[in-house]
Amino acid sequence: MKSLGVYVQIPFCASKCSFCNFSSKVAPQVELDSYLSSLEREIHLVASRPRTSAGRGRLIGRDLLDLPVDSLYFGGGTPTLLGGDGLRRVCEALRQHFRSADAPEFTLETTPGSADENLLAACRDLGVNRLSIGAQSFDDRELASVGRLHSGNDVERQVRLARHAGFENISLDLIAGLPHQTRSSWLMSLTRAIELEPEHVSIYLFEIDEKSRLGNEVLRHGDRYHASAVPDDEFMAAAYEQGQALLEAAGVVQYEISNFARPGFESRHNRKYWQLDPYLGLGAGAHSFDGCARWSNTVLTGDYAARVSRGEIPVTEWHALTESERIEEFFFLGLRQRIGIDLGAARERWGHAALEPWQSRIDVLVQMGVLQQSGGPLRLAPGHYLTSNEVFQEFLLSQDSAGSPLASALHS
């Protein structure tokens, strides 16, 4: 454990997209201002927690605060809603307490149209060097149908402004499976995204789950939120594969199930999640991991504010992983990456006996062609990225993993 990722959650948006299953919300400026003060307070509280005995291994885990921060990620939500001054206040609070590594990656999420020249310049001054833009689509009908406030042209304008401000690392998010999406509109979105020459692209499949208004309506076979215009699974699979092919041809190489990058521009921060490296989450609903335990802050912004105003660290869930849960996470998260996982290193870390129960299941999945291993790392076969959840559940079937939060998440 040599470095730390810090994630700052800003759970506010200018509008709520119908497909969104995050805990973000639209709120008046006064609530954003109050949240900003709570966030500063949480940073000071976390940083001034006792470093000995009772504080250890509980709530803040091991001494994460002493590690140099090599990735900082402001996500949400739409963090740019804080404006230059708000972002500066958060950065100053962090700089008071955290040690920066050399050349840290500093990512800021934004939506097209929500960061003008002045804000982008302020972000550059603060050290932001990676901009993640939620484009989602370049088709105006698709964007309007899910409640986005921007157009396809706004995405292009946002990228141009960011380049002009000096950003050399830009990521674009796209979603396959939005209402009214067709093969030709998806091809158009991919083509326009590639023409902008982003260093990084994420392709997500629209998730049909009850946590979003659109997902819930699709499950109910209703017609609100353009639910009846959501394309089917076959379309989504073809769209994903087309995205893989076009991005690869453009030199934007797939390195994880949903992520593609030009060599050297893979997200350092997200890699921490897949490689079980430590990260500290700050803000309402933010998650943390120290290598041994996972914990999360209360998701309700009112409860979050109340807790920190009482001088409490706002952690409401904490789970120390057993060794078998850690191994399980090593498999599920590691196999999301194209580089796969190093079983030799895993045996050194946990011992042969601990890995033994997994071997027969691995052998079966390798024989089925779902996993690949020819002397090197164990990998998900490229044709099975789309069915990765089913593959991971194969592992779950063979293990008693009901208590793992990750297992629960995979089942949900």
Ligand code: SF4
């Ligand atoms: S901008 Fe992002 S976080 Fe906000 S509602 Fe839309 S999808 Fe959710």
